[in-house]
Amino acid sequence: MRADAQRNRERIVTAALELFAERGPGVSMEEIARAAGLGVGTLYRHFPDRRALVEEIATSALECLASRIRLLTARDVSRWDVLAQVVDYCTEQPLALVKSVAGDDCVLSERAALQDEVDGLLRSLVEDVQHEGTMRRDISPVEAVEILSTAVCRPGASPGDAMTRVTLDGLSR
Structure with a gap:
């Protein structure tokens, strides 16, 4: 995986962890992408769905x-x-x-x-x-x-x- 792609993946996971800890598991994928400073498309390229x-x-x-x-x-x-x-x-x-x-x-x-x-x-x-x-x-x-x-x-x-x-x-x- 390219270095920038790895950084984006880490940003997504970090943002998701913070939001889940703060607000529980009901946080939307759009909110996670926004908190990671990325577009929703980038999030979905790394994780095809919330379950992943x-x-x-x-x-x-x-x-x-x-x-x-x-x-x-x-x-x-x-x-x-x-x-x-x-x-x-x-x-x-x-x-x-x-x-x-x-x-x-x-x-x-x-x-x-x-x-x-x-x-x-x-x-x-x-x-x-x-x-x-x-x-x-x-x-x-x-x-x-x-x-x-x-x-x-x-x-x-x-x-x-x-x-x-x-x-x-x-x-x-």
Whole structure:
């Protein structure tokens, strides 16, 4: 891809992320093009439809999250600290957008596989935290991941916000 085309693609994705974070997933393609400082035709040359744009953002977010979880879990610190860092990282990602498209009938196999990988990494981390004794054991790892997902995969999630703090406090021992 030419350098200018790559820059335009990055501008589109950046503008889309900002608008989705600010106003939710209902932002129009025209608004995204305008925020990127590009014409609608340029946007559609890169992304033939809204679904293609959202899929790219969702797939990229899940790839980054899986990498971050692997990186953090490799550190020699308490598992609770790792979980708290993962949660903080999650609140800074477009996971509300990822979750909004997760239930679609047309889920791409690549994104579905990434979601399964991320869920597995999170369940494994929760098991480690429970084994460490810093997380309640009366909640299964699957339930804990669902609870954490509710806290971080929502518009407006941020590190240390009330919902995130209360969620972590409720899971701690």
